[in-house]
Amino acid sequence: MEKKINFKPVRESYLPYGRQWIDDDDIEAVVEVLKGDYLTTGPYVSTFEQAVAQYVGAKYAVAFSNGTAALHGACFAAGISEGDEVITTPMTFAASANCVLYQGGIPVFADIDEKTYNINPDKIEEKITNKTKAIIPVDFTGQPVELDRILEIAKKHNLIVIEDAAHALGATYKGRKIGSISDMTMFSFHPVKHITSGEGGIITTNNKEYYEKLLQFRSHGITRNKEKLNEYHGPWYYEMQFLGYNYRMTDIQAALGTSQLKKIDKFIELRRKYVAMYNEAFKDMDEVITPFQHEDGQSSWHLYIIRLKLDKLTASRREIFEALQQQNIGVNVHYIPVHLQPYYQQLGYKKGICPNAEKLYEEMITLPLFPAMSEEDVNSVIEAVKRVVSFYSI
Known part of the structure; x- marks a missing residue:
């Protein structure tokens, strides 16, 4: 006969597994935006990007509407296209692999280490073929992957490392902040994460070429940069140079994220x-x-x-x-x-x-x-x- 627990619950109220912490400073930051001139694509986004880049020790940061959009942008910037293979872990949220599919690539799953639950570098090497273009390791639960091993493998095979650090803002690897080490690193600002912007994500990188591609990708593939234009008709002129997406973060989100980052x-x-x-x-x-x-x-x-x-x-x-x-x-x-x-x-x-x-x-x-x-x-x-x-x- 199956045993049934009949003792009184230890709590009267339900305790969720995760929940945001919003205080008066956060609320005031959002209200300031609501009273201002810009609700989106205004000055708060760049302020937030600069703050995150400085915090993790990266040269550049590009904010997106959510973490999945940020991963999609990173896959685009890495040049992942039809038939390219990208190695990642199965022990993650679907977005870590879906972002490869968005670009026509093929996710390849390498098994995890039994102790850390992170992707096993030995299994990564076993999965590499002449079609492999990138590795997306995931800092599962906030614990950094074995970055030295993974970056060594990537260098050996000329692969790009897109680190999914949705769980790992503030984590360190050998004394260095996560976000400053891989070719590109994604952080998520969903309400259950370390800080929140409601929804939101960001890519940090030290590579200027990736940075510029990410900026253009999140805004329809459009640029106003005169140095990149094929023609110039006047100060109003812009060009859509490739198929991008509307993945921009709002100033409302960015203001909340900036306030949260201080804590x-x-x-x-x-x-x-x-x-x-x-x-x-x-x-x-x-x-x-x-x-x-x-x-x-x-x-x-x-x-x-x-x-x-x-x-x-x-x-x-x-x-x-x-x-x-x-x-x-x-x-x-x-x-x-x-x-x-x-x-x-x-x-x-x-x-x-x-x-x-x-x-x-x-x-x-x-x-x-x-x-x-x-x-x-x-x-x-x-x-x-x-x-x-x-x-x-x-």
Whole structure:
């Protein structure tokens, strides 16, 4: 007979897995834009771009309407086109691979490292062919990938590295900020990320050619730069020189993002504090595996994932998940491996090509982690996990 939890929830109110932190400074920044002359394509976008570039230590930054649009722009700037192969991880959100499809390219999935859950550099090398054009490594949960190895592989095979750092604003690799190392790096500003602009994304780069392509791509392929024009009819004149997209960020978004960026260090400090509380609480639990921290990288902790040892439990991952939800703990699962999605299955990707990612998916649960949590919130998550796991422990 199936065991059913009948104890009272540890919380009266529901705690989501992630949530934005908006204060009066943020609200005032947005109101200032609303009272001004520009709502979009005004001065706040460049201010935000400069602030992000300075924060991560990159020469250039180009803001987009969202992170997916930013990745699409990076694939365009990298010259990815029909039939080009791009290697990425299956353990990510669909956008990391979809951006390749947008350009007519072919996503190639390389399996993850069993400890870090990031893409395994050895598996990247195995997947390289004469059609490979780029690598899109993902800093999963905020932990940097093994950038030295990946950049070495890229240099050896003349590949471009587009780092998907949607989870990793503020993270460091060997003392350097993520965003200053790869050919191009994408950050996301969705409300559950480290800072938010509502929706929004950005590409940072040290390459002027990529920078100029990105600027033009996000605005219909149009330029007003006199040095690039084929003709010049007068001060009103512009040219659409290739098929771009309307991927521009608004001044409203940029003002919010700029205000949020001023608090990034505080936000990351709180995330790391709560992670330390989780690690300490779960370190002696035989039924769970806590996140591994690679010695070369300092995570900015977008997500905190526990991995269940199902052989030590009488319940499935789904039963544990639902039991935690019944405790008003807003758990989640990040992610369903991209190649298992129905659309990718229709494209011919098969189950079994990335066994480490597929096994991880069956065993992991994301716990709430965001700066606006309190220590009391964190302790309620800890209590719920301990209660539920011990109830189902063998």
